Amino acid sequence: MNQLTEKSIGCPYCGETIKILIDSPxxxxxxxxxxxxxxKPINVLVSESVNGELAVSIYSEDDVF
Incomplete structure (x- = not known):
């Protein structure tokens, strides 16, 4: 079963809020x-936060992560 989670993020380039789908498993x-x-290409990094929730970090191509 596919579990997709929709998240709203702010584009690091234009600042617009967009929705992305995260494959949560x-x-x-x-x-x-x-x-x-x-x-423009957004680097999306998905991880699990300390309390077990889905954490999404976004970076532009120029950001170091």
Missing amino acids: YIEQQYIEDCQVCC
């Missing part, structure tokens, strides 16, 4: 998703 994943508004 796969914690600890990293991928690139293009902004639906400005089309």
